[in-house]
Amino acid sequence: PSLNFxxxxxxxxxxxxxxxxxxxxxxxxxxxxxxPLSGAVRQxxxxxxxxxxxxxxxxxxxxxxxxxxxxxxxxxxxxxxALKRAQDIYLNHxxxxxxxVFSAAYAGLDHRFAANFWGVWGRGLLMIYQPGLFFxxxxxxxxxxxxxxxxxxxxxGRTLLxxxxxxxxxxxxxxxxxxxxxxxxxxxxxxxxxxxxxxxxVAGMYFGYRRATGRTAVPSSRFLLVASALIxxxxxxxxxxxxxxxxxxxxxxDATTIWKYNCHPLRLLNFAA
Numbered sequence: 458p459s460l461n462f463x464x465x466x467x468x469x470x471x472x473x474x475x476x477x478x479x480x481x482x483x484x485x486x487x488x489x490x491x492x493p494l495s496g497a498v499r500q501x502x503x504x505x506x507x508x509x510x511x512x513x514x515x516x517x518x519x520x521x522x523x524x525x526x527x528x529x530x531x532x533x534x535x536x537x538x539a540l541k542r543a544q545d546i547y548l549n550h551x552x553x554x555x556x557x558v559f560s561a562a563y564a565g566l567d568h569r570f571a572a573n574f575w576g577v578w579g580r581g582l583l584m585i586y587q588p589g590l591f592f593x594x595x596x597x598x599x600x601x602x603x604x605x606x607x608x609x610x611x612x613x614g615r616t617l618l619x620x621x622x623x624x625x626x627x628x629x630x631x632x633x634x635x636x637x638x639x640x641x642x643x644x645x646x647x648x649x650x651x652x653x654x655x656x657x658x659v660a661g662m663y664f665g666y667r668r669a670t671g672r673t674a675v676p677s678s679r680f681l682l683v684a685s686a687l688i689x690x691x692x693x694x695x696x697x698x699x700x701x702x703x704x705x706x707x708x709x710x711d712a713t714t715i716w717k718y719n720c721h722p723l724r725l726l727n728f729a730a
Contacts, residue, residue, distance in 0.1 A: 464528035464669055473514065480511040488590070500713055503692035504727040508649070509657055509720070513728070515597065516658035519604050520665020527608050528669060535605050543602045547584075550594035554581045585644050592647020599651055600658045607659060611666050619659065627656040630719050653720035657728070688730035692723075 484507050487498045500506045527535040558578050580586035584595040607619045630653035633639050640646070667674040675681070695707040716724050 464525040473517065476510065476514050480507045480514065483507045484511070500696065500717075503689060503696045504708075504712055504716070504721075504724045505692075506717060508717070509654075509724070509728045512600075512654050512657040513661040516600070516604075516661020517665040518661075519601065519658070520608070520662035520667075521669050522665075523604065524608055524611075524662075524666040524669035527605075527612060532605075532609055535608065539601055539605045543598050546594055546598045546601060550584070550591070550598065551582050553594075554578075554591055580643075580645075587645065587647040590647070592649055595646075596649060596651045596654065600655065604658070604662060607662055608666060611663070616663065619663070623656050623659040626652050627720065627725075631722065636719070648718045650719045653718070656720060656725070685730040688726065692727040692730070 483498050486494055487507070489495075523535055523539060526538050555578065558574075558581065562574055577586065581588070581591065584598070587595055607623075610616070610619050629635070630650045635646075635650045635652035664674040694701055696713075698707050699705045712721075712723070715721075
């Protein structure tokens with residue numbers, strides 16, 4: 458029965474466009490040099506940042522668009538399309554990285570380039586060295602490259618297996634897997650642990666694929682709505698306790714920094730709500 462789904466021609470959803478535009482705008486503002494709006498755009502709704510939202514929506518779009526490709530044209534077409542997309546992501550990463558590294562070296566802005574310029578450049582192209590914000594495209598490259606495997610399993614009725622595998626990988630990230638010192642000495646990823654963030658992309662894929670098949674991802678539930686609202690409100694108060702209730706002891710300092718990089722369980726719960 459899992460092979461009999463007919464792809465649905467989903468009309469463009471302005472809500473998704475709105476979210477994507479919002480995430481782009483806030484990420485741009487948040488990564489500018491310090492300015493009056495800096496504090497207003499950083500995790501303002503709780504232990505949730507635009508990073509989690511953007512990864513989830515990217516997975517949602519992947520599940521919708523590539524899910525329809527899978528249902529209409531089969532596994533081979535899905536793999537070809539995903540491979541082409543991964544190639545585009547890599548070429549963008551390589552081009553921007555090359556431009557930045559060569560420009561910085563030419564201007565003498567970074568002492569690391571003087572001693573090992575070609576090593577820094579080559580390791581960056583291999584994505585085993587991800588300085589600054591150069592970890593984002595390699596992470597998406599990985600997600601898009603492996604995404605078809607998850608969609609194929611969903612098509613075969615093995616959605617539970619996909620969820621269990623994603624949860625197991627996410628749990629491993631909570632114990633330090635995917636971050637130093639549990640990494641080879643030659644691999645230097647950025648701050649975000651892709652093994653933790655993949656659960657957001659997989660969740661997005663699940664919802665997107667369900668939509669592509671014409672099925673509902675989350676049932677209508679007043680209890681679920683109320684519970685989610687209460688959880689989100691609780692995290693909002695905890696995030697802004699200093700100016701809401703005059704205290705600052707509910708959450709540790711790591712809640713908005715270190716916890717973010719591994720997609721900590723409390724942050725995942727806040728995002729889900």
